[in-house]
Amino acid sequence: MISAALLTACFVTIFYRAVIEIMSTITPARLEMRNISISFSGFHALQQVDFTLEGGSTHALVGANGAGKSTLMAILSGAHNHYRGEIFIDGQQVDIHSPRQAKQHGIHVVQQEVDVALVPTLSVAENIMLDTLAEQGHLFNWPQLYRQAEALLGQLCLKLNVRQRLESCTLAEKQQVLLARALSHQCRFLILDEPTAPLDQEESARLFRVVRRLQSEGIAIVSFRTAFMNCAKFATN
Template identity: 70%
Template sequence: MNAANRLEMRQISIAFGGFNALSGVDFSLEGRSVHALTGANGAGKSTLMAVLSGAYGHYSGTILLDGQPVEIRSPRDAKRLGIHLVQQEVDVALVPTLSVAENIMLDRLAEGGQLWRWGEIRRQAAAMLAQLDVSLDLRRAVDRCSLAEKQQILLARALSHHCRFLILDEPTAPLDQHESERLFAVVRRLQRSGIGVVFISHRIHELREICDRLTVLRDGRLIESVPMAQLSGEQIVEKMLGHRLDDIYPPRRPPFSADTLLSIQGLHDEHLLRDISLTLRKGEVLGIAGLAGAGKTELCKALFGASRSRITRGELHGRPWKPRSPHRSVENRLALIPEERRKEGIFIEESVAMNLSVTADNSFSRWSLFDHRQARRWAEEVIQKLGVRTTGPQQQLRRLSGGNQQKVAIGKWLRNDADVLIFDEPTKGVDVKAKTDLFELIDGLAREGKGVIYASGEFAELIGLCDRICVLWDGRIVAEVAASQTDEETLLLYSTGGTPA
């Protein structure tokens, strides 16, 4: 095989504090190829690509470019060789107060040695965007751009260098379906230009659509690397998990209680929601289905009092109630696990123990002093109960995988014994193994008599986990169905404003 425009990683191993994150992994990437890299959370995908992009320099093994050994011990080494990473948290890599053009050319500007004129900065930035077939206002501040636009800015920045190989880490996690399709068009354009792309994702249908080859990792080891066409979606998931995929959803629960936990009539917010009425009973998982922009997040925040709304009538625990503020909601034993967990649901730079104790009111305080030992013991209990994969309560939350971060976001509500738990897109950016764990956790909460509201655009999850499903379209509930008596096609029809024939 011709070695030109080929990248190889041979027998890559790396350890952190005695833990082997990668053990003898091989990986290769050709130019003009889109190579899927997948595996359960903690499998080693991001670690392998961190080695390739220069974030971790203490690995063992060999990296070859066009058949010749190369040293990659820093991000500068990787970029010099034409290897660029666009990470999942796009905001980390951008300067929000600078313009689109300045962010695209940021690496070049930081190099120094050249006097740049504004006109030249914008001209070169526009040329990079043109290669992506993307048009953006070059003068706009980045903090006014959408997530999809920020991603395009980072892709353009990679092209401002001599980009030969591009790593996309969970690129569609923050995007809706339309934005994802636009990204796929960009990736295909890059592929045609000769760039090799690594596409990391948990969404099997996306991998099968955009990628021509697949590598699966599990527990830091290579499981298989084959042409995508050789594996079905089910086979890919089974290789990720290490066992057959029979059913990722818990068995159907017995009929839920007739006792009402929460009911609202005539809820409106200031922008989108109109005349929302729903009822949640003890032991029930109530699904809220809808596409992006339908109002799922707005409804979840309104119910928790995190956004302004008004209602005609409301009851909680059999008493008159209206959502007023998150603080009052916590006092009334409501909990919200938000869609943007890293921004709104957890303190990513703090420890696991701190995050698990943050909603525990005064139960860890004595004489106005916080009892760290008691909080740590509580964290150890939650870690064991929820199966959080961590080195211990003091580990920084940033170091955990997305699925384990989500478990912590849920676990922090267990101390104050919330009766109503509102989940907004809880499996976003979570792999199939972590999804199974989350489904079991939510099912367990319902079996304890909790009421769960589960808002999601993943219709298969709603059908597999929920008892009833309310469908949102354009800020209104347009249908209510029993989960056991519907299918994905029907939910999609309702969620686009249609009605069955």
Template identity: 50%
Template sequence: MKNISISFPGVKALSNVDFQTAAGTAHALIGANGAGKSTLMKILAGAYTHYEGEIWMEGREVHIRSPKEAKDYGIQVVYQEVDTALIPSLTVGENIMLDRMVHDMKGKWLVRWNELHKEAQTVMERMNIGIPSRKAVKELTLAEKQMVLIARAVSRQCRILVLDEPTAPLSHSETEQLFMLVRKLKEEGVSVIFISHRLPELYEICDEITIMRDGQHIITDQIVNLEQGSVVEHMLGTKMEQQFPKTEKSVGEVVFEARGIVDPGKVNHVDLQIRKGEIVGLAGLVGAGKTELCRALFGASATATGDILLNGRKLRLSSPHAAVQQGIALVPEERRREGVFVEEAVSANLTATVLSRFTAWGSWLSSSKEKQAAQEMIDSLGIKTPNEKARVRNLSGGNQQKVAIGKWLLADADVYIFDEPTKGVDVGAKRDIFKLVHELAERGKCVLYATSELSEIIGITDRVYVMYDGAVIQELETSSTDEEEILLYCTGGGLT
């Protein structure tokens, strides 16, 4: 890709960017949120057509102006937000073979369903994916959906495979399985472009690295030639600051308490407490039940039972709306599907939970007051957006996450539940989120911080509950433990 530039209303996303990769290699493409890496790959995938510059493959210029043209050249992309790319009502096999059904069946009237599922099953067996081809996608876990998307990508002739944050929803064993596939694809001559904010993974799987910043190409080199600290400095343009904030705060009495929380098949009799001004970690590997517990505490599971108390008063959480009304906020793991309205403006998202503040007589919305509140939150959180009217879908992942958090800051809840808040977020935005979480605790709020990133548990929490197989199996004081001990319990070790 040569001299690639592209602009959107109010912002120049890419400026004369060069990028190249070779067959049979894994190439890391990284940068802070908003650096332009996803935009560059969307141009390669034919999603954006109004760009300037040239794309060359094997010594000749190609013209890619649609996703179909990109796929015809063997360019496949697996995007980070898996739920927007799959059809939940269809089976696994139908989703894997979807491109084939759409593009290769013109003029044909019959689908040979047995052959379709047999071929899909063959693709998955090649990848060591143990998912039945006839199972509905809506019944899959997030990690399983990710593997189905990758299976779809490699089911056709694939010369360039772009993986955008592919390991974010995967467990350690699933990540290893993915890396085995990447190595196999490299042996077959496929070029794999790997977008990730997890630097240790890049060093494990990638041969080369390209770093972008503010829509420009910064450096390309063999990854072994750059230390991780140097990579971060290239990403941010400055020396890396202390990642986790060091602040003094006082912890008070128990404010939030959950007793005997059960959600059949998901959460098994969980008890927990959070004190005023305390950040409590909820640690566990993918599939441990963290997300399911967070949803139960937010009134988002119709099958969950148990008692939830706030300031000693038992709450009736029949729905998320009831939870919000009683002072509980949830920043969900799947921000695009559950945390923001992607087609709405930044201002509409930030003020969604407190619209009554900006309305008169119950129906008239004061746009000037809404705009002022939104702009103050944009400035406070450092949300990178052309203006408050920009659609959330056009923001980077880290800035979308800040919007998802910002709407609850305006709501001023008593209990804040964060479910994997830094998934798919760069080191700079992570530091901003950590600071926000600490500021909430300093204001006396209760914070439940659920994550599979053990370094974050150690760096930000006061106390931690460890989940395994849907149950809390250990409670630890963060200052008296380390990542190794937490990981031991996360994997079911140390149980008697």
């Protein structure tokens, strides 16, 4: 007689392989921002900026505070809707005027202040699958939820106890939760805000490995930062 533990292990293996297969069939995408301009109370934060993201590459957007890099990424993630200019994905113009629209196009952000996007009293699994749980009419299947969260972390070669409350996690682990959440939406473009700023050397090295793995799967990654430190390790562009 097959034990419940064996059945669970088989399900996780099958689900994990399915996730890998789906990600491996995603064609690397190209995103272009053309002539992007935006003003705040008469101040021109950006003027006719062009920016291109290629799938399967990692871009470091480096500049001093106030240079406009955060504003440009805020536009791409749908946080600002009063900009001028055009955004294209694979040659097709797209509308991005809200975070929801950005996610629909596979654009996801991992903020430096990770806690703003997480719920500390929920489990790791619930935080990874939070957007799915928030869908209207979603039926809760907790064993399946835990298996899906474990599979997404497994895709990143990460191990966390998905049943533990998020508030017990370190900053690096919380960052991993947000990366896994992005993958749950078939992320194609990943924006990282000063990703190594809160991490120590070992945690940063682990993040670099995760980024390289995502890059190998065709995901375009952009990291914006104020210093050139670690750019050569982190970015291809």
